[in-house]
Amino acid sequence: MTVIELDDVRKIYRSGTLAVEAVRGVSARIDEGEMVAIMGPSGSGKSTLMHIIGCLDVPTSGTYRLMGDDVSRMSEVELAEVRNHRIGFVFQQYNLLPSLQAWRNVELPLTYAGVGKLERRQRAMEALERVGVAEQALHRPGEMSGGQQQRVAVARALVTNPDLILCDEPTGALDTVAAAEVLSLLQELHRAGRTVVLITHEAEVAAGAEKIMRIRDGLFVGDGGLHVGAGA
Amino acid sequence: MSWSETLRTGVEAVRSHRLRSALTILGILIGIAAVILTVGLGEGAQQQVTSEISALGTNLLTVTPGSSTSTAGIRGGLGSASTLTLRDATALASPSVAPDVKAVAPVAQSSEVLTAGNTNWTTAVVGSTPAWLSVRGRQLAAGRFFDNQELSSDAAVTVLAPTTASELFGPADPVGQTVDVAGIPMTVIGVLTSVGSASSSATSQDDQAVVPITTATQRIFGSSGTSVQSILIEATSSSTLSAAYQETDNELLVLHHITTPAAADFTITTQQSLLSTATSVDKTLTVLLAGIAAIALLVGGIGVMNIMLVSVTERVREIGLRKALGAAPATIRRQFLVEASVLGLVGGVLGAGLGIVGAEVLPFFISNPIAISPAATAGAIVVAIAIGVGFGVYPASRAARLAPIDALRNE
Ligand SMILES: Nc1ncnc2c1ncn2[C@@H]1O[C@H](COP(=O)(O)OP(=O)(O)O)[C@@H](O)[C@H]1O
Numbered sequence: 028m029t030v031i032e033l034d035d036v037r038k039i040y041r042s043g044t045l046a047v048e049a050v051r052g053v054s055a056r057i058d059e060g061e062m063v064a065i066m067g068p069s070g071s072g073k074s075t076l077m078h079i080i081g082c083l084d085v086p087t088s089g090t091y092r093l094m095g096d097d098v099s100r101m102s103e104v105e106l107a108e109v110r111n112h113r114i115g116f117v118f119q120q121y122n123l124l125p126s127l128q129a130w131r132n133v134e135l136p137l138t139y140a141g142v143g144k145l146e147r148r149q150r151a152m153e154a155l156e157r158v159g160v161a162e163q164a165l166h167r168p169g170e171m172s173g174g175q176q177q178r179v180a181v182a183r184a185l186v187t188n189p190d191l192i193l194c195d196e197p198t199g200a201l202d203t204v205a206a207a208e209v210l211s212l213l214q215e216l217h218r219a220g221r222t223v224v225l226i227t228h229e230a231e232v233a234a235g236a237e238k239i240m241r242i243r244d245g246l247f248v249g250d251g252g253l254h255v256g257a258g259a
Numbered sequence: 260m261s262w263s264e265t266l267r268t269g270v271e272a273v274r275s276h277r278l279r280s281a282l283t284i285l286g287i288l289i290g291i292a293a294v295i296l297t298v299g300l301g302e303g304a305q306q307q308v309t310s311e312i313s314a315l316g317t318n319l320l321t322v323t324p325g326s327s328t329s330t331a332g333i334r335g336g337l338g339s340a341s342t343l344t345l346r347d348a349t350a351l352a353s354p355s356v357a358p359d360v361k362a363v364a365p366v367a368q369s370s371e372v373l374t375a376g377n378t379n380w381t382t383a384v385v386g387s388t389p390a391w392l393s394v395r396g397r398q399l400a401a402g403r404f405f406d407n408q409e410l411s412s413d414a415a416v417t418v419l420a421p422t423t424a425s426e427l428f429g430p431a432d433p434v435g436q437t438v439d440v441a442g443i444p445m446t447v448i449g450v451l452t453s454v455g456s457a458s459s460s461a462t463s464q465d466d467q468a469v470v471p472i473t474t475a476t477q478r479i480f481g482s483s484g485t486s487v488q489s490i491l492i493e494a495t496s497s498s499t500l501s502a503a504y505q506e507t508d509n510e511l512l513v514l515h516h517i518t519t520p521a522a523a524d525f526t527i528t529t530q531q532s533l534l535s536t537a538t539s540v541d542k543t544l545t546v547l548l549a550g551i552a553a554i555a556l557l558v559g560g561i562g563v564m565n566i567m568l569v570s571v572t573e574r575v576r577e578i579g580l581r582k583a584l585g586a587a588p589a590t591i592r593r594q595f596l597v598e599a600s601v602l603g604l605v606g607g608v609l610g611a612g613l614g615i616v617g618a619e620v621l622p623f624f625i626s627n628p629i630a631i632s633p634a635a636t637a638g639a640i641v642v643a644i645a646i647g648v649g650f651g652v653y654p655a656s657r658a659a660r661l662a663p664i665d666a667l668r669n670e
Pocket residue numbers: 040041042047048049067068069070071072073074075076
């Protein structure tokens with residue numbers, strides 16, 4: 028099944044008279060269970076694309092179908108539901124709420140999904156265990172290392188059992204050891220059957236995916252996908 | 260997200276931003292306490308005046324010399340004091356002349372030095388008739404009041420109010436003792452009870468010496484005439500007050516040979532008219548004070564809005580993240596609504612508490628009583644919540660409408 032279907036998607040940022048075309052007509056398909064890296068230099072439009080894929084932003088033109096549904100037809104409430112149920116985000120800067128303990132950060136998407144208190148706690152603890160930071164469950168983000176924080180962020184991304192895990196430079200702020208650990212964690216999720224889209228400007232990180240899509244100046248280079256061998 | 264979850268999130272947000280929350284609460288608290296105290300001050304003044312005037316009796320008419328309608332000065336030759344006489348009082352006391360008048364008490368009053376042994380005490384010496392006691396609604400704590408026999412014989416007897424008695428005689432029983440009033444030895448025959456209130460007019464009512472009016476004018480004040488300073492008239496009931504008013508007016512016009520009522524050389528005042536004048540004055544005062552307090556609250560509210568705006572701006576990233584994790588705009592709005600209401604409620608309740616404590620404590624330092632009105636208190640708390648919500652939710656709902664990424668990108 029096709030998870031992501033982009034058809035001639037453009038994004039133009041306007042500020043006053045200045046217009047920046049960050050994404051210039053991108054078409055692509057990503058299927059269920061794939062692990063895809065979107066790779067390109069800084070400023071090439073990777074984040075812009077990921078925000079569109081993640082329903083955090085809307086394209087200026089073109090259509091985007093997520094699990095077959097045209098996102099542009101969805102209301103604010105439906106979009107919130109899509110972000111909640113179908114997508115899990117991992118950001119470069121972790122984006123954890125500093126006032127909440129790790130497990131409370133992880134249960135946050137479940138709160139918006141209306142899951143009961145006991146089940147939330149149980150699922151949050153399971154997710155933390157799965158990414159290997161169960162011991163830090165009661166720590167606040169400020170009391171954890173970058174690698175641990177990013178693991179908590181990954182736990183938060185997978186706690187709702189989403190169809191798609193979207194990561195924007197997830198290893199960008201980490202040292203090489205922590206980066207490798209987070210990457211292998213994402214590969215493990217992929218092996219467990221999840222669709223993972225990984226954005227990076229580093230070739231070594233991209234090599235961890237089974238498919239690399241190169242982006243430059245807002246356009247995919249080549250036919251929009253280069254297979255690098257499953258489970259590389 | 261359920262309301263209880265939202266409430267928990269709101270309370271947590273309030274707790275995790277301690278300083279900001281404290282400042283917001285402080286702003287609301289001060290505004291609310293100010294409103295409660297100023298309104299209470301106005302109401303207290305009003306209640307005090309009302310109770311003082313009612314305590315004097317609502318069946319009471321007071322006749323004073325001089326015209327209230329005249330613009331050409333006071334009529335009556337040599338000054339106002341000469342237009343009312345004992346003869347007027349005697350005439351009004353006749354049931355055939357004024358059937359609705361129950362009792363009449365002419366009053367002549369002056370400040371004199373009283374001496375008992377080595378103790379001097381300057382107080383008001385009130386000359387009147389035996390009717391004074393019932394007209395003023397006073398009671399005797401000891402002894403008796405003077406009678407008509409003593410009135411007609413200019414007897415040297417006096418009845419002391421409680422403060423006067425204790426100042427002159429201390430704890431000793433004054434009844435039967437002698438006190439010099441302006442140098443004239445007089446026998447104390449009775450002591451009045453206290454009117455039992457801390458107001459200034461009550462204080463003066465508890466400090467006076469009552470003597471027969473004949474004794475007062477002829478022996479103490481040394482005035483040869485029969486003029487009096489006022490005539491107190493008690494109507495048979497509050498429903499006959501206006502009839503008594505008419506009878507008094509008619510009789511005095513006849514006695515004073517005045518044909519046009521507008522040319523009257525006396526004024527009749529009812530307690531009711533005093534009451535409504537005083538009440539309306541105090542109402543104006545209350546409204547004025549409440550207005551000032553409302554401005555204080557508004558200024559406090561603008562401060563709260565300022566803090567709320569800053570806090571929402573500060574938290575745009577948080578709002579963006581919550582939206583990215585699946586919070587709908589309504590959920591975000593509800594979170595801030597709860598947060599702002601909690602701030603408003605806590606500020607309002609603390610402010611009401613401070614106001615109530617202030618109302619208990621302040622009267623020890625200022626002489627004014629403060630009446631806490633439950634309606635004003637409840638209203639102030641509602642206003643506090645409204646301030647929190649009104650000023651807090653508007654910026655939040657703006658933030659809730661942002662595209663999540665615009666909010667997330669905000670550094
Ligand atoms: N909000 C914005 N307003 C204007 N220009 C933007 C905005 N976001 C990104 N851009 C521009 O769009 C281009 C692509 O940015 P981005 O998607 O962040 O690239 P990448 O993530 O690959 O570094 C850049 O030229 C950037 O300056």
